[in-house]
Every structure is written in C-alpha cells, then in structure tokens.
Amino acid sequence: MVRSTAGDIIKIAVFVLIPAMAIALALLSAFAWFPDILSSREVVVARVSVGENGAIDLTQRWVGDGYLTQVRHTLRSGEVLRVTGDPDAAKVWRARLELMTNSASVRIRFRGHDWGYYYLLQELSFDGKSQSAY
Secondary structure, three states: OOOOHHHHHHHHHHHHHHHHHHHHHHHHHOOOHHHHHOOOOOEEEEEEEEEOOOEEEEEEEEEEOOOOEEEEEOOOOEEEEEEEEEEEEEOOOOOOEEEHHHHHHEEEEEEEEEEEEEOOOOOOEEEOOEEEEO
C-alpha cells in the first residue's frame, strides 16, 4: 500500500502544477494579459505627437472577449476623439506609430495590421474602409 504524505503533495504541486500553470499563463498572455482582465483599464500601446494637432495614441482595453483597440486623438484643446479599429482584438504588446507629414496622417502598424489615421480629417483607414472619429 502506497501512502501519500504532505511532502509528496507539495512535490507534485512544485514540479507539476506550478510549471503547468506558468505555461498556461504564458500561452494566454498572447491573447490577454491577466492584469488587464482584472482592471479593464485603458492601456496606451503607443503614442506620437502631431504638433499643434495634439497627440495620437493606439489604445486597448479588455472588454470580455478580446481587446477594444482604438485610436485616441487628443486635441490641444483637451478634447478627445476616438475611433474603433477592432472591437475584439488580441493583446498588442507594441506598435509603431509613424508621423507622415506629407499626408497629415499617422501610420499605425501592429500584429500585421497597417492602419492610417488622418488627423486633419479625423478619420481612420483600415482594411479598405474608413471610419470617422467621434
């Protein structure tokens, strides 16, 4: 007869359960970050200044089945405009925002996406369509 002791249970937890949980959390972090799920706060992924026209941010907020991914345009007056690019995206860890002064736009690249935000028109262009900020 084999008897389990408290030491055996602790060894199983340390060598099996904890590594399994760490692997599961690492895999989950490709789609969602646990602190984001708990807080549901808006995270600024990247930011670029557009001079007198304010600043452009790529933001994400956990909304239950993915991340609400938006472009936030903060005007110098303090007014904030938003436009949604993807209502249920995967977690974005980094993005590149590139100011394109010739076209008065910001090129936004992340996770294979390539969006354009035209800050004078206050319009986001992505996937062959465009959407106005509100």
